[in-house]
Amino acid sequence: EIVLTQSPGTLSLSPGERATLSCRASQSISYIYLAWYQQKPGRAPRLLIYGASTRAAGVPDRFSGSGSGTDFTLTISRLEPEDFAVYYCQQYGRSPNTFGQGTKLDIK
Amino acid sequence: QVQLVQSGGEVKKPGASVKVSCKASGYTFINYGISWVRQAPGQGLEWVGWISAYNGNTDYAQKVQGRITVTTDTSTSTAYMELRGLRFDDTAVYYCARGSLAAAGWRLDPWGQGTLVIVSP
Numbered sequence: 001e002i003v004l005t006q007s008p009g010t011l012s013l014s015p016g017e018r019a020t021l022s023c024r025a026s027q028s029i030s031y032i033y034l035a036w037y038q039q040k041p042g043r044a045p046r047l048l049i050y051g052a053s054t055r056a057a058g059v060p061d062r063f064s065g066s067g068s069g070t071d072f073t074l075t076i077s078r079l080e081p082e083d084f085a086v087y088y089c090q091q092y093g094r095s096p097n098t099f100g101q102g103t104k105l106d107i108k
Numbered sequence: 109q110v111q112l113v114q115s116g117g118e119v120k121k122p123g124a125s126v127k128v129s130c131k132a133s134g135y136t137f138i139n140y141g142i143s144w145v146r147q148a149p150g151q152g153l154e155w156v157g158w159i160s161a162y163n164g165n166t167d168y169a170q171k172v173q174g175r176i177t178v179t180t181d182t183s184t185s186t187a188y189m190e191l192r193g194l195r196f197d198d199t200a201v202y203y204c205a206r207g208s209l210a211a212a213g214w215r216l217d218p219w220g221q222g223t224l225v226i227v228s229p
Contacts, residue, residue: 033213035215035216037153037216044203044218044219044220044221044222045145045153045203045205045216045219046217046218046219047215047216047217047218050215050217056215056217088152088153090153090215090216092212092213092214092215093213094213095167095211095212095213096155096167096169096170096212097143097155097212097213098155099145099152099153099154099155100152101152102152102153
């Protein structure tokens, strides 16, 4: 199975700053099959990005995704207070679907 | 709007079975699949199973293979996940999420609100 490793484990930033989250795959995956989710405490995950760079419906344009092969990045250009949450990447190109262990974005 | 509403939390003893439901609304049920993803307390996300609402094809994670069955009732647009032989490490929030009708591998959107299953003696 493909292992996704996210870094850093925790990222402490202030509102207005730029956040860069990394997701590295143990094998190359097509960019088509990489997604990012946001999860707030006590809530279900929410799809943010799919196909590595396509924003899901209703997702603000401060969220962007990029990458290919084994290295993918989620960037939040200017952090808003509601962006502090846990972020997961998911690959769905090869069975089984797998998720990264998550990056917690907290307020500095 | 597209919505998945799950059944309430459950407390079960080791060795028992649990069946969680996921009722879909706001879209044509048979045009998609439903995946099930669980999250142990304080942990990350783990995909455990998928069903095509179109043709009933299923796919399961190796870790729960043989203990899990995912079904649908297209007349009520409801998916079900049954897990048998419960173990302490099955304690988790179980989410359903809409995916592809063709294969387990697809983006998941939206997600149900989650169902907490606690395995306790």
